[in-house]
Amino acid sequence: TAHRSKAFHDVCFQNFRDAGFPDRKLWLESLAVKFPSLDLSTGGVGIYGGSAGGQNAVAALFHHGDMYSVAVADCGCHDNRVDKLWWNELWMGHPFNNQLYAANANATYAHHMQPHQHLQLTVGMLDANVDPACTFQLVQALIDADKDVDVVVFPKLGHGAGGSAYGTRKRWDFFVRHLQGNEPRHSATKQTEAGGG
DSSP states (O other), X not given: OTTOOHHHHHTTTTOTTTTTHHHHHHHHHHHHHHOTTXXXXXXXXXXXXXXXXXXXXXXXXXXXXXXXEEEEEESOOOOTTTSOHHHHHHHHXXXXXXXXXXXXXXXXXXXXXXXXXXXXXXXXXXXXXXXXXXXXXXXXXXXXTTOOOEEEEXXXXXXXXXXXXXXXXXXXXXXXXXXXXXXXXXXOHHHHHTTOO
């Protein structure tokens, strides 16, 4: 987040698992007081993010399952040891500390996913920013922990693939299905792209 104080950024320094979630939870609880129709009692909050935000969306499920039940993560940097060094050293520090990196890797906590939670991972195979291996290592950790996960692979797209028309529809369908409990009305992505409907 640009134009914020060092103290603001220090919340996440060497601590991607936090990403301000305690504050976000307080904000949501305050919002629910103001708008009683917002029912947080079921842990039915969804979250979406891409890149580092994708890492955070998954961390919301694994570390704050009392609040978050559905997450969609696009091209997430789920293990900073796999991603480019220059960006990660800004947030994780130097010299490299494997124990610290492992403590912030989503795969480390795959076993924390709860039965009521739902996760969709999207990945662009041509991603030149965050290596697709970040997503697939998390997928393997979830398989090893016997957790369910939906994976949407974009063979011809790169970073931010989930923001494509198809990816956006898949994300919204996932939220409708798992937050509202309804089967989404399928609309053809190509019609939507053409402005037809």
